[in-house]
Amino acid sequence: MTKKIKTSSALKEQKGISQPEMTSQDSIDRIKKKRTNQISADALAHDILKGNITALSRGITLVESKNKDHLNEANALIMKCLPYANKSIRIGITGVPGVGKSTFIEAFGNLLISLGKKVAVLAIDPSSSLSKGSILGDKTRMEDLVKQPNAFIRPSASGETLGGVARKTRESIILCEAAGFDIIIIETVGVGQSETAVHSMVDFFLLLQLTGAGDELQGIKRGIIEMADAIAINKADGDNLKRAKIAKIEFDRTLHLYPEKSSNWQPKTAICSALNNEGIDAIWKIIQEYIQVTTKNGFFNKKRNEQNKFWLIQTIENQIKTDFFNRSKIKKELQKQLELIELNKTTPFACLLYTSPSPRD
Ligand code: GDP
Numbered sequence: 001m002t003k004k005i006k007t008s009s010a011l012k013e014q015k016g017i018s019q020p021e022m023t024s025q026d027s028i029d030r031i032k033k034k035r036t037n038q039i040s041a042d043a044l045a046h047d048i049l050k051g052n053i054t055a056l057s058r059g060i061t062l063v064e065s066k067n068k069d070h071l072n073e074a075n076a077l078i079m080k081c082l083p084y085a086n087k088s089i090r091i092g093i094t095g096v097p098g099v100g101k102s103t104f105i106e107a108f109g110n111l112l113i114s115l116g117k118k119v120a121v122l123a124i125d126p127s128s129s130l131s132k133g134s135i136l137g138d139k140t141r142m143e144d145l146v147k148q149p150n151a152f153i154r155p156s157a158s159g160e161t162l163g164g165v166a167r168k169t170r171e172s173i174i175l176c177e178a179a180g181f182d183i184i185i186i187e188t189v190g191v192g193q194s195e196t197a198v199h200s201m202v203d204f205f206l207l208l209q210l211t212g213a214g215d216e217l218q219g220i221k222r223g224i225i226e227m228a229d230a231i232a233i234n235k236a237d238g239d240n241l242k243r244a245k246i247a248k249i250e251f252d253r254t255l256h257l258y259p260e261k262s263s264n265w266q267p268k269t270a271i272c273s274a275l276n277n278e279g280i281d282a283i284w285k286i287i288q289e290y291i292q293v294t295t296k297n298g299f300f301n302k303k304r305n306e307q308n309k310f311w312l313i314q315t316i317e318n319q320i321k322t323d324f325f326n327r328s329k330i331k332k333e334l335q336k337q338l339e340l341i342e343l344n345k346t347t348p349f350a351c352l353l354y355t356s357p358s359p360r361d
Contacts, residue, residue, distance in 0.1 A: 041076035048077075048179045049084060053152060056179045060154060063171040078171055081178035086304070088177045089291060090184045092198040094224065095208030100234040101187055102141040104208060104274035109145040111280050112183050118150045120181035122169050124188040124198055125156040152181060163318065166197035170311060173201060199227045200310055203300060204287050207231045209251070211243040226258060229267050230286050236271035236279065244271045263299040265290055 044062065047055030059081075063074045095101050109119045121142070145151045154172065156165055173184050186202055188194040199205050207228040225231070231251050236244030251269045261267070268286045272279030294300040324330060340346040 041073045041080060044077055045080035048081060048175060051180045056152065056175055059175045060172045063175070064168050078174055081174050085174040085177035088182045088184050089204070089287070090173060090186065090202040091287065092186045092188070092202035092205040093208065094188050094195050094198065097189055099208045099210055100274045101208060104234060104272070105185055105187060106142045106145045107274045107277045107280045108283070109142070109151055109185070110148070111284060113148050113150045117183045118181045119183045119185065120152040120176040121185045121187060122154050122172050122176070123156040124165055124169050124186060124194045152176065162193055162197060166201070167314070167318070170201050195224050195227060200307055203303065204229050204290055206283070209233050209247070210235060211240055211247045225254070229265060229290055230270060230283065231255070231267065232270045232272050232283055234272055234274055237273035237276050263294050263303070264297055265293055
């Protein structure tokens with residue numbers, strides 16, 4: 001007799017389950033479908049809340065899934081985890097490629113773990129959505145940290161728009177917090193729009209810089225400096241140490257020229273050597289001070305509230321956009337308009353007349 005296939009949870013699937021007698025494509029498809037359905041939000045949430053890392057990984061895969069069937073389960077999972085989230089410190093780290101982000105996160109993460117924290121590292125990598133390859137994923141990164149039982153490192157979801165990756169990262173934060181991670185580090189390459197996305201989901205934003213503030217300062221986008229709660233000049237070692245100290249003074253001067261932040265926090269500067277593990281604890285002290293100051297003056301909670309509102313609006317906007325482009329009438333009309341554009345028979349702006357949504361569509 002054929003053993004009954006357990007359908008409640010794929011996590012509990014045992015070795016040695018006998019094969020079904022029929023192996024037609026049809027039956028294979030049916031089995032595949034069954035397996036997919038086995039990703040049950042209940043079971044995953046249960047295991048995530050117990051701190052099970054495999055379940056956390058699977059949960060993130062579920063929220064990242066583009067499969068429409070997974071959407072409901074993913075939403076259910078987020079809802080179940082939400083009451084247990086919100087209890088961490090979320091830190092955004094940005095800087096140009098090569099500034100030392102992974103080396104820094106390795107040193108910083110290990111310091112936090114030595115202090116008894118559980119550290120999750122998530123990445124938002126805009127390059128992965130453009131080139132389908134990932135700057136962040138190319139390297140063997142954070143080799144030590146990755147081995148720590150209290151660390152969880154997850155590269156960015158690839159092949160998505162920045163908006164898509166950002167939303168999924170935000171949901172992943174919730175799952176990591178539910179799994180008991182109390183420090184969430186969101187890393188991004190400081191080359192595009194991703195800093196704004198990261199800024200909209202973290203409590204503290206750290207900009208890593210190299211020396212040579214004077215001239216190079218011109219090249220750094222003003223907006224990124226404005227967002228930073230602290231600027232750390234990395235690679236402050238060897239011959240570079242003196243220049244790093246000068247750069248720090250320059251940055252201090254620059255930061256004082258910026259308008260006061262609504263957090264009442266005056267952004268700090270620091271020098272560090274991620275490679276030599278120097279100055280890392282001072283940066284943790286700055287972050288702790290920030291948390292203390294902003295918790296006391298109410299900004300910490302206010303900012304999280306504002307971020308939640310922002311994400312609510314983003315979610316609605318996304319939903320409206322998806323619904324709109326999925327309408328059969330719009331799909332047909334859009335195709336027609338695209339062809340007309342190619343023939344120079346219309347303008348991109350004239351399309352508005354044809355595609356403006358009507359409630360009767
Ligand atoms: P990322 O691209 O920003 O993640 O940068 P990486 O962490 O991969 O570092 C780029 C290069 O800089 C590597 O060769 C690191 O060893 C080196 N590096 C990182 N931090 C430091 C540091 O504090 N001092 C020195 N001298 N080199 C560093």
